[in-house]
């Protein structure tokens with residue numbers, strides 16, 4: 001029994017916390033601080049944390065900068081803020097808070113928008129911060145008609161009228177759906193976060209998808225797609241700054257060509273949920289390899305994707321699994337001269353894949369063949385490769401939906417603010433009397449609008465009308 | 476065309492300086508006139524409010540005219556620059572700084588017309604002047620665009636929206652500063668009532684926040700097209716997110732917890748500081764928004 005009580009007690013406590021504005025503000029503040037930390041502190045490059053050795057090395061690299069704080073910051077996870085438990089926890093709590101808040105407040109907003117209280121007390125019309133009264137000739141209906149048209153002209157398009165004895169009460173709204181923009185904003189944030197979670201956990205992203213010109217490469221990841229690069233062109237301004245990178249590619253699906261396009265920076269190729277972006281380029285070496293039985297086991301370009309430690313050589317790699325060989329292709333980087341590897345030459349370094357033992361090293365000229373480890377390698381030619389980013393992002397759609405909701409919601413909230421004025425029409429001496437009054441949170445901003453409305457009503461009720469305008473609050 | 480654009484920037488700077496001078500003169504003339512009245516009536520200066528109506532016609536006209544001229548010159552400078560380069564004038568720090576000053580003036584003029592408030596002019600004009608002077612110190616060459624920036628539509632819209640947001644924060648900042656001046660000193664300056672300033676700073680933020688949000692969203696759209704992901708925690712992105720969160724916190728503190736006045740004004744100064752940090756940020760940290768290189 002008491003267990004049940006504490007249970008509901010703590011649920012109650014959690015609910016109160018989650019719907020409290022103070023708590024939400026604290027969360028936003030923590031969110032801001034963590035984000036700031038993520039900008040000010042060096043963040044570990046992606047992938048490095050997956051290799052403990054590489055991470056330790058990276059930490060040593062930045063140690064001079066943070067000194068004794070390095071380990072403290074590391075323990076707190078502040079070198080990878082955006083994947084830290086603090087950051088994720090804050091966003092999770094924020095989402096929970098947003099959802100509970102929205103759920104709690106929406107019915108109230110709905111009631112305010114659809115079932116306004118129309119009949120107000122005498123005191124309301126005497127004390128409201130914005131108020132005015134008019135007297136006019138004509139009966140109640142005539143006065144009501146004029147009031148209505150004045151309201152309509154000022155955008156108070158919804159007018160609800162209720163009779164209270166002899167008096168007619170009016171409640172008029174302008175942009176009464178505006179406050180729902182706020183609900184949209186709050187929920188959009190959760191939608192965006194959900195999208196971000198999908199992005200982080202689903203799909204794939206290959207940032208080093210290099211296709212030698214003239215070659216073809218499988219995308220993998222169960223897409224059944226392959227990309228053939230027909231050509232690649234990089235062009236430059238006279239200043240030496242790059243002006244354009246463009247790859248002409250053909251996309252294959254299950255072996256059949258399905259799409260042809262030029263991919264450029266800012267012009268990705270999108271197909272079947274997979275997107276291909278122009279990202280980098282470099283040299284590749286086209287190699288052919290024949291097994292002892294004369295079968296061709298390799299015949300394509302090898303992108304020289306990596307750089308040697310002294311940064312003087314570009315290195316590419318391919319494997320021949322059947323032969324248990326790993327082949328490194330080494331060429332001097334453009335502009336570098338290596339006395340051992342001449343122009344138009346490349347060096348092969350071959351290892352036994354399973355044991356990592358060297359099998360042989362050989363410098364090859366273009367068109368020449370060498371047999372190492374029983375395999376005949378031919379260096380056919382050099383060609384460029386084009387480097388693409390290939391990604392499938394199942395979360396982005398949700399993110400775009402959320403972002404649209406966010407922007408529309410914000411504009412609705414701020415530029416279509418709900419305004420409500422109340423009025424009463426009574427029989428007066430020699431005609432009718434109209435009282436108009438409003439309460440607004442943002443008094444100063446509303447004052448001008450109210451003045452314009454009063455002016456409009458004054459015009460509508462006729463020149464001879466007497467008008468009395470009450471003071472704004474805290475004037 | 477490029478040379479014409481430079482001329483317009485120069486005349487724009489002159490107009491901003493003249494406008495500043497005009498507003499200072501306006502304050503001074505109100506002060507003199509008021510002091511005479513107050514001395515005659517033998518009352519203190521507390522709680523006075525100024526109205527442009529009290530400023531001598533010539534002075535008021537001069538200040539307003541030069542403000543409009545400054546806006547017109549900067550608009551012309553940006554238009555000429557866009558024609559000369561063939562893209563939105565937002566591709567390097569020089570262009571972006573002029574655009575920032577332009578944004579501040581646009582939002583200022585809008586508020587001046589809408590709320591008939593001119594007191595904030597001095598500070599907004601100082602911010603604009605600072606930006607313009609800064610622009611004269613960075614290379615003003617029209618380099619062609621590197622591939623990542625070659626998206627004319629997004630470049631133009633993303634940054635145009637950003638400078639409106641920045642301009643709104645500059646106006647909010649100006650009102651917040653004046654609020655602190657006004658409410659902090661016992662002897663009130665000839666400034667609008669604190670409540671008016673407070674409300675004005677809030678209104679400016681109400682414009683700034685949606686525009687900042689739109690800037691970030693458009694940035695994400697562009698990043699998705701150019702870099703292959705909508706968000707990469709690039710320092711500039713992250714810094715604008717910080718601004719956005721602080722600004723959001725301000726709106727909540729204000730509308731739900733009733734923060735007004737001093738605390739709200741301090742938060743707004745933080746928002747503007749974050750804006751400047753975002754703006755100049757790419758000078759200290761690299762990142763993908765590398766167009767900011769000035770060397």
Ligand code: HEM
Nearest residue numbers: 020021024027094097098101182185189413723726730731
């Ligand atoms: C845990 C998180 C949050 C909670 C509990 C929360 C709660 C609230 C509440 C109660 C209001 C209404 C204030 C009123 O009625 O006067 C409000 C307004 C608002 N919220 Fe939030 N909010 C949260 C996060 C956010 C976030 C992340 C955004 C980001 C876009 C946001 C944007 C807004 C906007 C634009 C308004 C309208 C402000 C105004 O009317 O001045 N909120 N929020």
